[in-house]
Amino acid sequence: MNYLLDFATCRCGFRTPIQPSTPATEAADRRWIETGGELPFVACMGRKRIYKPQVLESDASIDGLSPYHPGAPLHVCQESIECAEALHCLPITVIAVRSSDTIVEDLQQEKTEWKGKGLKCPRGHVQSFPSGWE
């Protein structure tokens, strides 16, 4: 069976499927299906870099994507990073697409290695977390 997924591409070239494609949507106006809003940050599997996808490309996938397609080998995990600048900000949502058998502890360990540039909380505070900026 073939699925159509939206792929985000990291600067390193690594492509990550983040959600099923909605055929009716224009490529330039892809939104995050979870919220109907802005695209989330994505933690690249290649170099553990966090980036904000600018565009999504629709492409075919044989395996699909969990939890949208139960049993798929890849699963969308959602993590949040607290704003370090001010109280009462909503946390930053970062999605990490990992193999479905990844356990919570593995992801928490990996999260400590994430790095990114220009990571902003929903109120626009630029984060100095996590450390190890590029």
Ligand SMILES: [Zn+2]
């Ligand atoms: Zn990357």
Ligand SMILES: [Zn+2]
């Ligand atoms: Zn903030």
